[in-house]
Amino acid sequence: MSTPLIKLNSGFDIPAVGFGTWQSKPNEVSNAVEVALRSGYRHIDCAWLYGNEKEVGEGIRASGVPRSEIFITSKVWCTFFSKIQDGLDQTLANLGTDYVDLYLLHWPVALNPNGNHPVFPMNSTGTFDVDASCDLESSWKGMEALLKDGKVKSIGVSNFSQKKLEELLPKAEIVPAVNQLELNIYNPELKLVEYVKSKGIVVEAYSPLGSTNSPLLSDEIATQIANKHAIPVPDVLLGYILAKGMVVLPKSVTPSRIESNLKGALGASQVLTQEDIEKLDSVAASGKQKRFLLPPFGVDLGFDNWP
Numbered sequence: 001m002s003t004p005l006i007k008l009n010s011g012f013d014i015p016a017v018g019f020g021t022w023q024s025k026p027n028e029v030s031n032a033v034e035v036a037l038r039s040g041y042r043h044i045d046c047a048w049l050y051g052n053e054k055e056v057g058e059g060i061r062a063s064g065v066p067r068s069e070i071f072i073t074s075k076v077w078c079t080f081f082s083k084i085q086d087g088l089d090q091t092l093a094n095l096g097t098d099y100v101d102l103y104l105l106h107w108p109v110a111l112n113p114n115g116n117h118p119v120f121p122m123n124s125t126g127t128f129d130v131d132a133s134c135d136l137e138s139s140w141k142g143m144e145a146l147l148k149d150g151k152v153k154s155i156g157v158s159n160f161s162q163k164k165l166e167e168l169l170p171k172a173e174i175v176p177a178v179n180q181l182e183l184n185i186y187n188p189e190l191k192l193v194e195y196v197k198s199k200g201i202v203v204e205a206y207s208p209l210g211s212t213n214s215p216l217l218s219d220e221i222a223t224q225i226a227n228k229h230a231i232p233v234p235d236v237l238l239g240y241i242l243a244k245g246m247v248v249l250p251k252s253v254t255p256s257r258i259e260s261n262l263k264g265a266l267g268a269s270q271v272l273t274q275e276d277i278e279k280l281d282s283v284a285a286s287g288k289q290k291r292f293l294l295p296p297f298g299v300d301l302g303f304d305n306w307p
């Protein structure tokens, strides 16, 4: 089974369904990645932060699918923003590959690399210890520099609001290829998506099922639409993103779900009508707006719906 491709502004193609690996335990992620690749996924979404890239690499090799046929994304964590090359080197060593297809700034805020914790440095008020000496311009220059030696094919961002993109874009030599965002029926980011697309940046949707334990599966409107078409609810939630021309990144460590999510997403994207999509677009505004991921950055990230 082949997934549709979306053209990036870097000239490369990205498979529109990617396989998520956050919260997949090291002892389960190799098998999950192997099953995913054998089921037809050709895009794996990783991050240094997830602490499982070594096992993701093992799963890739066990699948027998050639590296050249797989699109691998990773992300540089915020404590590495003043030493981005180090972050990339660790990721490449962990994955056991010479290059990643896409490398993202994980969040638009640098964290203190010499704070009280190597990953989540905190200050006394219970928020992250931000590294004010490292701004977005210098972090992005670090990303642009990576393109020169071929170890990264495309660069992009994640969790960037319009405000953060407006800060970055005038200073960027290379426009980010993607912006990976929390995006689902409870957080559809309708205005932000329009803005991001207008800049030639592809939107990737993370937590399409509502993240941990997939809470969106019990949503009433998604269920009604699923019943109408006699398809499972996850397919509706995933197909909704694809039908809107965005990349969707479902995560699972359960083989049957891994397989059905890919087939279901592709099928549902063909079956959902414009009316269904408009209904799903309006679920959040009917009083259900909610973000599932709220890390304590303690600075204004510029999102409308950040509490």
Ligand SMILES: NC(=O)c1ccc[n+]([C@@H]2O[C@H](COP(=O)([O-])OP(=O)(O)OC[C@H]3O[C@@H](n4cnc5c(N)ncnc54)[C@H](OP(=O)(O)O)[C@@H]3O)[C@@H](O)[C@H]2O)c1
Pocket (backbone or CB within 6 Å): 019, 020, 021, 022, 023, 045, 046, 106, 158, 159, 180, 181, 205, 206, 207, 208, 209, 210, 211, 212, 213, 214, 217, 234, 249, 250, 251, 252, 253, 254, 257, 258, 260, 261, 293
């Ligand atoms: N850039 C960022 O800051 C960022 C943040 C969050 C996520 N991401 C990326 O986006 C990916 C997806 O987001 P996510 O992991 O937050 O959540 P998600 O994909 O929305 O949901 C994952 C949850 O749904 C369950 N699930 C999956 N398919 C299912 C199905 N067909 N039926 C019932 N339950 C199902 C999974 O359970 P099982 O695994 O037990 O099957 C897991 O509990 C991540 O893995 C990561 O790669 C990026």
